[in-house]
Amino acid sequence: MKVMVMPRVNLHDFVPRSRANGPGERAVVWVQGCPRRCPGCFNPETLPFVTKNWVTVDDLESRILAQNNIDGVTFSGGEPFAHAQALAELAKKLRKYGLTVVCYTGYTLKQLKAGNREDWNALLSEVDLLIDGPFIQEQRCHEPYRGSANQILHLLTDRIRLEEVHGQSQTAEFTLGAGGDIQQTGFPELPDMDAVMGEISGILKQTGGSK
Numbered sequence: 001m002k003v004m005v006m007p008r009v010n011l012h013d014f015v016p017r018s019r020a021n022g023p024g025e026r027a028v029v030w031v032q033g034c035p036r037r038c039p040g041c042f043n044p045e046t047l048p049f050v051t052k053n054w055v056t057v058d059d060l061e062s063r064i065l066a067q068n069n070i071d072g073v074t075f076s077g078g079e080p081f082a083h084a085q086a087l088a089e090l091a092k093k094l095r096k097y098g099l100t101v102v103c104y105t106g107y108t109l110k111q112l113k114a115g116n117r118e119d120w121n122a123l124l125s126e127v128d129l130l131i132d133g134p135f136i137q138e139q140r141c142h143e144p145y146r147g148s149a150n151q152i153l154h155l156l157t158d159r160i161r162l163e164e165v166h167g168q169s170q171t172a173e174f175t176l177g178a179g180g181d182i183q184q185t186g187f188p189e190l191p192d193m194d195a196v197m198g199e200i201s202g203i204l205k206q207t208g209g210s211k
């Protein structure tokens with residue numbers, strides 16, 4: 001008897017629509033778990049390989065396709081290549097609908113190719129724009145879509161155009177959840193982000209936008 005296993009993603013977080021995580025408007029999938037420990041990592045809570053929220057690839061596909069007029073999806077983390085098989089399947093499904101795939105990774109493209117792993121190759125073959133390399137605090141930069149100067153934007157297909165990537169600026173984005181929670185993504189370069197978040201919360205309380 002053949003047993004079919006439904007591919008699943010250990011999801012740290014999901015935003016249906018963002019302009020701060022790649023060109024155009026994109027859904028963003030943050031996976032839970034990364035084998036690296038880069039000093040100054042933007043998302044330290046995504047690093048442990050603990051169960052966060054297992055969701056099926058079909059479920060994520062439906063959530064993303066429910067968005068109107070988005071350009072694609074961005075995989076971030078955590079380390080997307082530590083979750084490569086499930087993300088490759090998700091990417092394959094979404095690309096059939098014309099959506100593009102952006103993927104962050106702490107590995108370099110060279111390391112991924114040299115690894116020659118079946119799951120890595122499967123994901124690589126579905127990625128249009130790969131942003132590679134670990135975050136290096138000493139090389140922190142202000143270029144679009146990358147945190148440090150060592151990271152490189154690789155256009156692996158012609159489905160995302162060079163002019164969509166260049167000439168952009170780093171963006172921090174704040175999303176207000178249904179419960180009044182504020183989610184912040186992108187590349188915060190403000191000197192005191194806690195104070196900014198406090199100020200936004202205060203304004204929302206005054207205007208009745210938060211409980």
Ligand code: SF4
Nearest residue numbers: 034036038041106135
């Ligand atoms: S690879 Fe990315 S997610 Fe992992 S520790 Fe480094 S910066 Fe953080």
